[in-house]
Amino acid sequence: MKRRLRDVPGAVAMLLPSMLLLAVWTVYPLVKAFINGTKSCDSTGTRCTDVGWQQYSNVWSSREFQDALAVSLKLALMTVPTGLILGVGLAVLADKHLRGIGFFRTVFSSTVATSVAVASLVWVVLLQPEIGVLSDLFSGWIPSLKNPGLLRDPGTALPAVALSSVWANLGFTFIVVTAGLQSIPRDLYESAYVDGASSWRRFTNVTLPMLTPSLLFIVVVLTTRALQAYGEIALLTQGGPNPEKSTTTIPYLIYGENSLIRNNLGLKSAAAVLLFLVSLVFAVVQYRGFEKRVQYAR
Amino acid sequence: MAQVQLEHISKVFGEGADATTAVDDVSLTIDDHEFMILLGPSGCGKSTLLRMVAGLEDPTSGDLLIDGLRVNDVEPKLRDVAMVFQSYALYPHKTVQRNIEFPLKVRGVSKAERAKEAERAAEVLGLTDYLRRKPGQLSGGQRQRVALARAIVRRPAVFLMDEPLSNLDAKLRGDTRAELVDLHRRLNSTFIYVTHDQVEAMTMGTRVAVINKGRIEQVGSPQEVYDAPASTFVAQFIGTPPMNLLPPGMIGASDVQIGVRPEHLRVDPSGTITGSVRQLEHLGHEVLLLAEGDGGLHLTARIAPHDQVPGVGDVVRFTADERFLHRFDAATGVRLP
Numbered sequence: 334m335k336r337r338l339r340d341v342p343g344a345v346a347m348l349l350p351s352m353l354l355l356a357v358w359t360v361y362p363l364v365k366a367f368i369n370g371t372k373s374c375d376s377t378g379t380r381c382t383d384v385g386w387q388q389y390s391n392v393w394s395s396r397e398f399q400d401a402l403a404v405s406l407k408l409a410l411m412t413v414p415t416g417l418i419l420g421v422g423l424a425v426l427a428d429k430h431l432r433g434i435g436f437f438r439t440v441f442s443s444t445v446a447t448s449v450a451v452a453s454l455v456w457v458v459l460l461q462p463e464i465g466v467l468s469d470l471f472s473g474w475i476p477s478l479k480n481p482g483l484l485r486d487p488g489t490a491l492p493a494v495a496l497s498s499v500w501a502n503l504g505f506t507f508i509v510v511t512a513g514l515q516s517i518p519r520d521l522y523e524s525a526y527v528d529g530a531s532s533w534r535r536f537t538n539v540t541l542p543m544l545t546p547s548l549l550f551i552v553v554v555l556t557t558r559a560l561q562a563y564g565e566i567a568l569l570t571q572g573g574p575n576p577e578k579s580t581t582t583i584p585y586l587i588y589g590e591n592s593l594i595r596n597n598l599g600l601k602s603a604a605a606v607l608l609f610l611v612s613l614v615f616a617v618v619q620y621r622g623f624e625k626r627v628q629y630a631r
Numbered sequence: 632m633a634q635v636q637l638e639h640i641s642k643v644f645g646e647g648a649d650a651t652t653a654v655d656d657v658s659l660t661i662d663d664h665e666f667m668i669l670l671g672p673s674g675c676g677k678s679t680l681l682r683m684v685a686g687l688e689d690p691t692s693g694d695l696l697i698d699g700l701r702v703n704d705v706e707p708k709l710r711d712v713a714m715v716f717q718s719y720a721l722y723p724h725k726t727v728q729r730n731i732e733f734p735l736k737v738r739g740v741s742k743a744e745r746a747k748e749a750e751r752a753a754e755v756l757g758l759t760d761y762l763r764r765k766p767g768q769l770s771g772g773q774r775q776r777v778a779l780a781r782a783i784v785r786r787p788a789v790f791l792m793d794e795p796l797s798n799l800d801a802k803l804r805g806d807t808r809a810e811l812v813d814l815h816r817r818l819n820s821t822f823i824y825v826t827h828d829q830v831e832a833m834t835m836g837t838r839v840a841v842i843n844k845g846r847i848e849q850v851g852s853p854q855e856v857y858d859a860p861a862s863t864f865v866a867q868f869i870g871t872p873p874m875n876l877l878p879p880g881m882i883g884a885s886d887v888q889i890g891v892r893p894e895h896l897r898v899d900p901s902g903t904i905t906g907s908v909r910q911l912e913h914l915g916h917e918v919l920l921l922a923e924g925d926g927g928l929h930l931t932a933r934i935a936p937h938d939q940v941p942g943v944g945d946v947v948r949f950t951a952d953e954r955f956l957h958r959f960d961a962a963t964g965v966r967l968p
Contacts (some may be wrong), residue, residue, distance in 0.1 A: 518720070523716070523720070529737045538725075
């Protein structure tokens with residue numbers, strides 16, 4: 334006990350820099366956002382009056398927030414499983430000792446170094462109805478590529494955004510899964526092989542269970558990213574097509590150029606805090622749900 | 632039950648200038664029910680040899696036969712072999728029972744049958760109380776038993792073991808050695824066992840194949856290999872402390888190298904070999920006397936602790952009975968008749 338007490342000043346000194354950074358850049362803004370959510374402000378954001386915690390439930394139950402929440406959840410549903418399956422598939426394909434595999438690994442992981450802005454611009458050009466490559470190639474099968482264009486059709490705008498998002502996140506998933514694959518002992522595969530397991534059985538009995546820590550991490554990160562999607566929406570669809578607001582996610586509702594509440598600091602803060610809580614609930618549920626099934630190597 | 636034949640097996644890794652020969656023209660027949668030890672220093676090719684029998688590596692040339700059938704191109708699952716890995720290779724996410732059942736599951740054995748067989752294997756290895764645990768909750772020795780249980784559960788014709796005891800502590804290793812010998816007797820099947828530990832080789836094998844640089848130096852019963860080593864390599868690899876090799880010409884012709892085991896050297900004032908005592912190791916039941924002499928002579932002698940033990944620095948003369956002298960070709964190291 335004595336020794337512990339003696340260590341306290343040293344420990345505090347070591348922790349102080351990160352505690353300060355956390356306090357200034359994370360804790361303070363978060364608390365401030367919670368408080369701002371109880372206020373009603375004019376368009377300059379300077380004159381605010383206190384309207385109380387009631388504002389949170391008002392925002393939550395508002396039509397706009399509920400619609401945006403639905404869009405955000407749909408985006409998560411479209412991107413997370415697809416991204417996960419594609420990422421694992423590519424990583425397993427590239428996890429071979431073949432000549433030239435390094436080239437493919439580089440290609441598959443390249444989107445990690447691509448910003449949301451660049452990725453979205455790539456897809457704006459690809460999906461452009463008049464001159465886009467995809468509309469030229471595939472409009473025979475999918476007429477809406479040409480008219481009105483996937484991003485302009487209320488039914489296909491969100492899947493098109495999801496497509497770009499999956500593509501942009503693929504590098505991240507690929508790298509995490511590749512690292513996970515490389516940490517699986519080769520002996521496990523060899524033992525299963527000698528015991529007669531087919532390659533599919535080796536995948537389901539060795540690869541997948543041993544990857545669960547990586548998979549859980551990816552699911553949580555991809556879900557959070559989907560719920561926080563803003564850049565691709567702003568660049569690809571501006572929350573539209575309207576009036577359906579087919580791609581107005583919660584972040585776009587908060588910051589978006591066409592957003593109703595973009596000049597109301599109080600409502601924006603309330604919506605942002607609610608988004609934080611939704612993400613938190615998802616993360617906790619995912620961790621709790623998978624915890625028992627996750628196999629951390631021993 | 633099965634006989635395993637290796638006929639002129641070679642294995643080369645890499646190509647061109649990077650090529651490394653791991654196994655070099657090895658021929659060996661392992662008889663049915665035999666407990667064959669592949670013994671050699673690390674990197675000698677013994678594990679590669681075992682992995683070729685398992686089907687994890689393809690021989691570059693030569694034929695591999697199990698029960699007379701060439702199996703070079705046969706998948707491991709059709710070879711009827713089971714392998715125990717040095718790391719045990721247990722599935723950490725499966726319980727002990729699921730681990731043991733796995734080889735049966737991939738063969739489509741029914742659930743009830745699987746459970747019965749797994750329980751039988753667990754009982755043989757004293758694992759009945761641990762069936763519901765996961766490998767992470769077991770000690771090293773218990774994990775090693777799970778790996779063995781998983782190997783015996785489908786009653787393969789040939790058991791392949793790649794240094795299965797090297798991760799255990801000394802006490803447990805001793806106990807498990809005896810248990811493996813017992814298991815071999817009870818299962819009455821063919822064991823091929825890779826190790827670099829000469830004690831395991833001496834105590835467990837019905838025969839030992841001593842391997843060096845990808846080639847077999849000698850095959851024989853442990854006692855044969857000890858009593859009549861085929862080369863200076865075998866002479867020095869088997870036996871603790873290893874056989875003394877006298878500088879060529881010290882006794883007999885200059886192209887002959889004489890070897891003598893430490894237990895056969897006697898301190899004798901009329902002896903012909905002279906050295907000064909550099910160190911004494913008191914082991915309780917015996918004393919190891921380390922001496923140095925002219926011409927690069929290094930000797931180790933075993934003496935009874937209650938005899939007159941010389942002191943460090945004393946000049947001592949040694950002798951050995953003619954019948955205990957081993958003769959090797961000084962140039963090639965091969966045993967002379």
